[in-house]
Amino acid sequence: MQKEIDKAAVLIEALPYIQKFRNEIVVIKFGGSAMEDKELIKKTMRDIVFMECVGMKPVVVHGGGKAISARLKELDIPTNFINGLRYTCEKTIEVVDDVLHNVVNADLINAVKDAGGTGKSLSGKKFLKAEKVTTKCLETGKELDLGFVGNIIDVDTEGIKQALNKDILPVIPPLAIDNEGNTYNINADIAACQIAKALKARKLVFLSDVPGILRDQNDEESVISTITVDEVDDLIKRNIISGGMAPKIKSAEEALLAGTNKVHIIDGRIKHSLMLEIFTDRGIGTEIVKKR
Numbered sequence: 001m002q003k004e005i006d007k008a009a010v011l012i013e014a015l016p017y018i019q020k021f022r023n024e025i026v027v028i029k030f031g032g033s034a035m036e037d038k039e040l041i042k043k044t045m046r047d048i049v050f051m052e053c054v055g056m057k058p059v060v061v062h063g064g065g066k067a068i069s070a071r072l073k074e075l076d077i078p079t080n081f082i083n084g085l086r087y088t089c090e091k092t093i094e095v096v097d098d099v100l101h102n103v104v105n106a107d108l109i110n111a112v113k114d115a116g117g118t119g120k121s122l123s124g125k126k127f128l129k130a131e132k133v134t135t136k137c138l139e140t141g142k143e144l145d146l147g148f149v150g151n152i153i154d155v156d157t158e159g160i161k162q163a164l165n166k167d168i169l170p171v172i173p174p175l176a177i178d179n180e181g182n183t184y185n186i187n188a189d190i191a192a193c194q195i196a197k198a199l200k201a202r203k204l205v206f207l208s209d210v211p212g213i214l215r216d217q218n219d220e221e222s223v224i225s226t227i228t229v230d231e232v233d234d235l236i237k238r239n240i241i242s243g244g245m246a247p248k249i250k251s252a253e254e255a256l257l258a259g260t261n262k263v264h265i266i267d268g269r270i271k272h273s274l275m276l277e278i279f280t281d282r283g284i285g286t287e288i289v290k291k292r
């Protein structure tokens, strides 16, 4: 009997969060190795359908790095990275466009459907405006071309909100178009951040391959549960936060400054990490807040 009663406690613990986050926009960046695993994709999308069903307005922005790399390899298109960014030539952007829409996005939409929800691919090509970016050579400081790699300069929030108002779950691949109609590849962390800012999302959640921000890089158990922006800056200065985390942290700070209430970094490899973070008091990953 106690076991059954304990089950009710789980639901009761969720109640204040269901109440607080009702009708609030939550942008979820889905990336990392959780996306390589069909079962994890299904479970994650089911959690997101659950969030939607209890009144939140989730918006999914997804990556697709590994699937893209695999396709490029199949097609014998070499991949060059400059300062950690993929040089995106005309052939590459075509592949990125195809794989993101027709493979990765399609799988996510199907998983939403299997979970009883209604998802819709809102292509970044329709809803996001891009501007080309370059990077600086670390030695000479010279601008280096990255091909079709862009930043987001505008988000069609009305279009996204229309879907949300119809209880449709938007699933957005991180591509965008410039004024001349060229397609650009956008870093998915940055895309999620810009979308969260534009939509004035209450929350921004990064599902990735780390348990959260770690106090000790070599100890996966040393997750920092709650951290403020100032404390994060201090950890960066002291080199405690590693380079790979940088785009997420920068995006987190930007979103918080623009009015997002909390940014969460959680481990997408753990089943139901999203449910555990959103619907329990202690969560499972790191929450970044402006002030304590």
Ligand code: ARG
Pocket: 017, 225, 226, 262, 277, 278, 279, 280, 281, 282, 283, 284, 285, 286, 287
């Ligand atoms: N469920 C609550 C929220 O989403 C609390 C999360 C706490 N998470 C944490 N990593 N300390 O706001």
